[in-house]
Amino acid sequence: MDMQSAEVGSTRAFRLGDFLRDQLRNIAPFITLIVLVAFFSIASPSFATLSNLENILQQVSITAIMAVGLTFVILTAEIDLSVGAIANATAIVLTFFTLQPDYVNIANLPMPGGIAVILALAACGALGLLTAFGVTRIGIPSFIMTLAMMQIGAGVSAVLVRGQIAYTVPPLILTLGSKAIFGLPWIIVVAAVFLLVAHLVLTYTRFGRYVYMVGGNREAAEYSGVNVRFIVGAVMVISAMCSGFAGMVGVAYFGSAQQNEFDTFLLDAIAAVVVGGTSLFGGRGGIGNTIVGLFVLGVLNNGLDYVKIDSFLKILIRGIILLVALIINVYAERLRTARSGERAG
């Protein structure tokens, strides 16, 4: 199309339709959240209370920390299916290096608390590096690579804990996972710090810009001299580290560590990112979206407990919400590419 004729209209034509189409992925989750809050508030008077807000925040905190890492990954148009398994493995490595009560039959290797935490972080970092190596050096699609890592994480957990349950974690982690500061649970603070730091990194750092650019057009990023392999590898490591941390505070939160403890968190974390509107095709979205997505999931999970509903139906409802979010996500992408395509001819 001829730019001259575009200029005749106005240089920065503001058109509501275009704006809504561009913003669909941001607006839809927000409206969903408002509708859910309104619905549950009307359905149950005890829903919209400050103490229940704290409940909701606490309930989504572990998911939130994992979703932070996944936001990086999904922004580069990759996926990480190993977040739950790596959380689990990291948590179990932590308990393995912490002295357990006598009745726990694990051949563990007690270390000072700080060292146990460092070893656990090293473990999830190593798992992340392995994922990064497989994806960027060998060229295994992240979908398949992290599927394998999911099994490897589960395997590490199984070997170390051998069907037992471990209970003790170092005091630092115990505080972060299950204590409160001025009445506010530490775990909410931890999640908020993760979200804030990730937001700052994505918005204000060069690395964050590269993450968006690699997701927006990987080929163009490569032909601009961006080290695409490094960026993709880095987001896989970030994701594994976030998951690992989530696993550690998660064990403190739950009070025990065992196999398959975090399996359901994979779906929740992916759902939070995608429901929030971060594009599955990369390059669009961010931590703001993920926060809205976390609230949608948190309100939904929590609110369904306040209304009289078959608890088995809850699972179905969550599935439907996720499906609708996926449809909106893909649809938003299509609207956008249709608009870009207009000028291609």
Next chain:
Amino acid sequence: MALLELTDISKSFGGVQALRDVDFTLNAGEIHGLAGENGAGKSTMMKIIAGVHGADSGAMRVDGKEVHFRSSRDALSAGIGMVHQELSVAPELTVAENVFLGSQPVNRMGIVAWRRMAERAAEELKNFGLDINPRARLGDFPIGVQQLVELSRVLFSGARIIILDEPTSALSPPEIERLFGVLAKLREGGRSIIFISHFLDDILKISNAITIFRNGRKVATAEVTPEIDKGWIIERMIGTGREELEESYLNEIKLDSRPDAAVVLRAKDLTLAPSYRNLSFEARAGEVLGIYGFMGCGQLELARTLFGKYRPASGALEIDGKVRALKSTTAAKKAGVAYVAESRRTMLFGDEPVYKNVSIAVLERLSKWLVKPDREREIAEVQVKNLDVRPPDVEWRLGGLSGGNQQKVALAKWLTHPPRILLLAEPTRGMDVGAKEDVVRIVRHLRDQGIAIVVFSTEPETVLSLADRVLVMRKGEIAHEFAGEAISKDQLLAAA
């Protein structure tokens, strides 16, 4: 009589008037060329005819009956088919399956009649002068063959009017000859063809009639007679006074090589089979080296190798006298190499504002950790002004710019910190004459700053307008070098 008739067709996209009151008539047994600069409206018109877009106002008649297409399927059932520049073939399927894609012949049981299909496909393609195995995988054939297969599919689905969008842009001269033979045969058979092309020589060679667009309006329709030549068309395409540039391609160009300038890039026996073999050449400071060859001659793979995307199987690269193994695009950039790829889509971020597209190549120079959007905007504003990008607004979403302006942005990102070596693949592809002139100006300016520039192109005009020295590649090897002499388009074509 008129087979297809458009009256007073108008179309706008979100406030931008793409077509205004266009009349167009296509007669039976006619090849009708469409010419115009980018954005002149020819693409929009063909999409309306093919049912991709609906017109805002005006009427369209096929065989005198008014039609309203809601999809390309509607258009096809009215006998209008289209072959796009980017072919829509299935390379993994066989030739015969592609010919019959969507309409495989079946037997009474509803099972695909493979043998009948293969026989009929072979027969049909033989009419096109193609004697190929219909059971072979289509992707194994050159693009010219794939195009004819797609054309035969469109014919099989009953099209009487065939729209060809830039059909010759990826073809070698013998392939073009073969295509024109097929088109002439179709014309004799009473089919009508709309032939859209930037290659005016091709239009003049095959068309009976030509229609020229400018700024969304039809400016002329004429029978193709000996009086109508390229100059006549260009005059109407661009208005007045700007034909000098295009005309200069017709004459001989004196090459101005600088054999005494310092060698910046030296390639020794570079080989990456099957793309190219034993390439040895050098590029000098303050020189534009043109590398010309037909599509698929290996030049684009060579360009990607020089930018670290591909690793050569053997041979060596020297930059400023030092041997360099460019292991990645990042390493190449660090070594002072910059690359503008042949397709805008592989170079640019359509969703991002112009300034981020410009600054992406210099972010690491601006800061180690934090981005500095204000600095980025300043940098982009300078480049946007220098390159005359329109509109001159660095916040504008890149995808909203016209193709020529996008191409300028792709170049702009390398100019803030000029590289030692600038690789330009098809730098003027799809640009209108004015934008091409801008690119020539910019490239000359960069050359005069002492940058070694290598231009890779399949368009002789591009090479002739830019290069000081020309290497001609043929099937992966250097076939000829033109230096310090005068050359013309036909000499260049003859060498390739």
